Amino acid sequence: MKVNKITTGHKIGDKEVFAVELVNDKGTLVSIFNYGTIINKFVVTNKAGVQQDIVLGFDNFSSYVDKEYLKNYPYLGAVIGRYANRIRKGEFVVDGADYQLAKNNGEDCLHGGLEGFDKKVWDITSTSEAPHASVTFQHFSLDGEENFPGDLAVQLKFELTNNDELILSYQADTDEATPINLTHHSYFNLSTTGDKIGKHIHQMNASSYLEQDENFVVTGNLLPVKDSIHDFTVARTIEENWDKVAGYDQSYVLDKTYGELTLASKTTETNSGLSLLVYSTEPVAHFYTAKHLSVKNGKNGKEYGEFDAFCVETQHHPNAVNIPHFPNTVLEPEEVYTQTTIYKVIAN
Template sequence: MKANQISTGKFVNDKEVIAVELSNTKGTYVKIFNYGTIINKFVVKNAKGEDQDIVLGFDDFDGYISKEYLSNYPYFGSIVGRYANRIKGGEFTIEGTSYQLPKNNGDDCLHGGLQGFDQKVWDIVELTESPNASVTFHYYSFDGEEGFPGDLAVQLQFTLTENDELILTYQADTDEATPINLTHHSYFNLAANSNDIRSHVHQMNASNWLEQDDNYVVTGKLIPVDGTHHDFRKGKTFAEGWDEENGYDQTYVLDKTYGELTLASKTSAVDSGLTLSIYTTEPVAHLYTAKYTDVKNGKDGKSYGKFSAFCVETQHAPNSLNIPAFPSTILQPGEVYHQTTIYKVSK
């Protein structure tokens, strides 16, 4: 097991951007930038014994901060916070006090605001090689950042095991009641030679999905998947019965006991023989098949377009702040926020 850190020679807001490389004895290799904790590479051996990178991104760091990329920003491989997905009207109330966040997606707040955790340089606080290669990042979000109350200290650890598991462990604490709903936004493509994920076979243990308004904001209504193209419980290709124009951009309520670490989804590609299983302690998973992705000059000069990847964003339900019936996403002083998500690759 190895863990190394390498300077990119780049600085953002006077803080150095560092690349951390984690590897195991099987040849699996993960590269993570401390900027946005971006998973830049996730290289595994496919069924043919070939090295295959299963995440979208860029060959070097400059791609992630280019004007062209940020103009149609897809959050490639980054953490999302303080609050994943959309908050209706960018508004919420805690203990009688109302807060207004930036409206950076129509009339709503998306993924933490104008500059969320995805565009911050995190501190590297620990690097270890035994028993597994791991890195721990830390970010301190000050009271009022993007309109959120309270000073919030966040820690995110990535651990690569010998079983080809990349374990993401999140922790946070605050000095004032504040919303928190973190996720990671990696774009996966398991195919060996295709920029399209239509033929990927996807299984998700969810009997309901969450209704959304015209701007994809969760309303609070649960809709059964029975008899619809949203039913992935037995597994099927993404393209089987889907809306060819829109693909998937919905939140699914996982069939699980709240807080337990269980299987959320399993996705496979025939040509590579690779399967990605995602485990989480979180109650929902947002499935997105990259409808709005339009990125030029990605890895090896590739262009990434519509349906070039899929995301499974494990989290609490979007807009929970405004839906009292949903599990609370308010962190109180003295409490510790904790969640775990695991990306396990197998053949």
């Protein structure tokens, strides 16, 4: 096990941006920037014994803060907070007080607002090479940041095991009641040649999904996947039943006991022999097939477009802060927020 801390040569404000490499005994490598805790590389060995990088991103850090990239910003590989997905009209009420967030996605607030956790330089609080290669990042989100209430302290630990498991452990506490819904937004492609992901085989352990309005805001209604294009309870190719124009951009309610660490999804690419298994304590997995992705000069100069990747974003129910019958997403001062998500890669 190895941990390497590498300077990028960039500063944002008065904070230096580093890449932290986690390497296991098999040679699997994960590289994470402390800016947005962006997973920049996830290099694994496929069934042919060849190493390949399974996440989209850039060769250089500077591209992540490039103005052209940010114009059609897809949150490549970044943490999302304080609140993942969309909050209807950017509005919520906590303890009788009304809050108005930025409307950065039509009339709604997306992924925490104009400058969410994805655009913060996190502090590196610790690294370790035993029992796993690991790094812990921390961000203090002050009261009023993006107009959320309360000082929120967030820790995010990444651990890489010898079983090719990347474990993400989140923890947060607050001094004032505040909504919180964290996730990570890595874009995966398991193909050796970076082909479109339509022929990836996908299974999602969810018998229901969340109804969305025309701007993808969750309404509060639960719908069965049976007899719909959203049924991935049995493994099938992503493109088998999808809308050829829109693909998938949908929140699935996982079949599980609330809070237990269980398998959310499994995605396989036959040529590489790679499978990505996603485990989570969270009740929802948002499945996105990158319809709106438009990135120039990605890794090795590649352009990324629609359906070039998939995301499995584990989280609580989107917009739950406005839907009382959904699981609670308001963290109280006496509580501790925790979440665990595991990306496990196998080759066969």
